[in-house]
Amino acid sequence: MTTMNAFLRTLASALFFFLAATALAQPTVYLTPDLVEVQTGDEFCLEFRTLDFTDLQEMRFSVRWDPEVVTLTDIPAGSLNPNVANLSIDDFTYDNDAGYLVFDWKVVEAPPCPSADDVATLADGEVLFELCFGGLYGFTEVTIGNEPESIYVTRLNSCPQNIGMFTDGAIVFVDCCEFCVEFEGLTAGDPFGSINGDLPGDLLLTEDAVAVTMHPFTNSSGSTTFGGGIVADAVLTAYPPIDNNYLGLGNIALSFDFSQLPA
Numbered sequence: 306m307t308t309m310n311a312f313l314r315t316l317a318s319a320l321f322f323f324l325a326a327t328a329l330a331q332p333t334v335y336l337t338p339d340l341v342e343v344q345t346g347d348e349f350c351l352e353f354r355t356l357d358f359t360d361l362q363e364m365r366f367s368v369r370w371d372p373e374v375v376t377l378t379d380i381p382a383g384s385l386n387p388n389v390a391n392l393s394i395d396d397f398t399y400d401n402d403a404g405y406l407v408f409d410w411k412v413v414e415a416p417p418c419p420s421a422d423d424v425a426t427l428a429d430g431e432v433l434f435e436l437c438f439g440g441l442y443g444f445t446e447v448t449i450g451n452e453p454e455s456i457y458v459t460r461l462n463s464c465p466q467n468i469g470m471f472t473d474g475a476i477v478f479v480d481c482c483e484f485c486v487e488f489e490g491l492t493a494g495d496p497f498g499s500i501n502g503d504l505p506g507d508l509l510l511t512e513d514a515v516a517v518t519m520h521p522f523t524n525s526s527g528s529t530t531f532g533g534g535i536v537a538d539a540v541l542t543a544y545p546p547i548d549n550n551y552l553g554l555g556n557i558a559l560s561f562d563f564s565q566l567p568a
Contacts (some may be wrong), residue, residue: 327469330357335473343440350437358427362419365409371445372404375438384435405452418464439478448474
């Protein structure tokens with residue numbers, strides 16, 4: 306009988322904790338849209354939406370992307386949800402070169418755990434904030450996870466226990482359209498364009514394979530356009546600027562609008 310009573314007590318305790326856990330599910334942060342297709346130079350924004358964002362007091366997570374494919378351009382202040390107390394731009398730190406952002410929010414700064422009156426709740430599907438990116442070239446996932454900072458979430462009566470959260474990211478395709486030129490297979494010293502590489506608008510990867518130069522040409526306005534860039538360091542700059550020119554140095558991709566070239 307004693308064994309049976311102990312078993313029933315254990316079962317009742319397990320059932321209690323199961324019901325308590327299911328009453329308030331772990332929050333979810335997901336991205337919309339979850340599939341993005343843009344062209345080189347385009348800007349797009351991802352919305353960070355939530356589910357089961359109920360009585361939360363602290364939330365931290367990392368966002369990662371391939372920095373050779375997209376670059377973070379903006380965290381719109383107007384996208385920060387006003388119903389989340391103490392949410393500000395100061396809650397974001399990022400490194401574009403490494404391709405990550407850390408979101409670290411707490412409803413109040415008072416350590417170690419907020420009071421029962423300090424909580425934040427959002428309706429399912431509400432936007433927590435947005436991140437905006439510029440397209441370079443290629444394919445990347447934008448993920449929410451534990452690197453470089455691990456996920457940490459607390460809810461009323463759970464602090465400092467980490468309740469965790471569910472996440473769902475996005476996939477981004479960046480196409481450099483019909484003006485894209487891949488230099489990965491180009492032999493140093495070989496021109497792109499004419500055979501000899503000295504006609505207007507020709508592009509040339511220098512023999513030491515560290516720079517790209519563009520042979521001068523006269524554009525439709527009568528100005529002479531020329532340019533160059535260091536493959537290991539700088540973005541190709543044209544003078545005067547050519548519409549939509551871009552050199553993505555991570556994957557060495559180049560796009561141009563050749564519409565101004567002479568026939």
